[in-house]
Amino acid sequence: MGMRFDPQLANAWQRDFPLLPRPFAAIGKQTGSDESAVLDHFLNLQAQGVIDRIGPVFRPNTVGASCLAAMAVPPSRLEEVAAHVSAYRGVNHNYEREHRYNLWFVVTGRTEPEVQWTLSCIEYAMRLPLLRLPLLEEYHIDLGFDLQTGAAPRSISSRSALELTEKDKALAGRLAAGLPLLPEPYAALGYPEAEVLDSLRRWLEAGIVRRIGAVVRHRRLGFEANAMVVWDVPDREVSAAGARLAADTAVTLCYRRPRVPPDWPFNLFCMVHGRERSRTLGEVQRMSKAHGLERFRRAVLFSRHCFAQRAASYG
Secondary structure (H helix, E strand, O other), X not given: OOOOOOHHHHHHXXXXXXXXXXXXXXXXXXXXXXXXXXXXXXXXXXXXXXXXEEEEEEOOOOOXXXXXXXXXXXXXXXXXXXXXXXXXXXXXXXXXXXXXXXXXXXXXXXXHHHHHHHHHHHHHXXXXXEXXXXXXXEEEEOOOOOOOOOOOOOOOOOOOOOOOOHHHHHHHHHHHOOOOOOOOHHHHOOOOHHHHHHHHHHHHHHOOEEEEEEEEOHHHHOOOOOEEEEEOOOHHHHHHHHHHHHOOOOEEEEEEOOOEOOOEOOOEEEEEOOOOHHHHHHHHHHHHHHOOOOOOOEEEEEEEEEEEEOOOOOO
């Protein structure tokens, strides 16, 4: 029998992970434990699939490039196509959702041409057309929310004009895969420890890094009624609507992507994570009313199955 899930560690350390040479010792001191016990617990949580990794969550398209894509896959081919898509190193999320477009995945890479090449390879190999839905405007992207209350805190970090150098991007690409679960993880990356810590502090301040901490696999913890909600909002109104929606603590992701007529008329996206379908639908209804979205066409795409969830690959 595996080690029992402790919400104090997996929940409390989704953000504000210590930027100290021995972070697990610092957590142990705060929680009345010791470094070895904390490390063992995180290793167990990772082995059980409760957490994917511990590390920074980067603002989209700062380290490399990414694109959301969707396919309408015949049900008889879904397992085959999903397995093919998940086999690409650049695919870091791959989900079945309730819609004619039933397979949704994110492709990452060092450059935009690399991402588009991967998408073209998938499209050609599977003989199925793709919806390509790049990020146009970000309102809230974090995915770190309280596992007990469901509330998603908002980032208070600024967005500066800081751009990553090629050296920065190499370090960021290494960090995106997660910190090694060792007593001195920042010193084990092949870079000077002080440089790693200083870079992370600067990137947090600039908003390039959203948070540093445990990246949780929510479905393993009972969050199975998760829905991607999409609206067709007039272009002149979408930015204001997205900002209103992003301020709602029930929203874990919120952004604008392009319409792809005639098959995909929606341009405002958000995610709502929940344990029960009825409660998630209730939240969607409440949000639509509260934020002036009831008059717009809407679709709710519940997640059915997770085929892949892993760190973005930029190398």
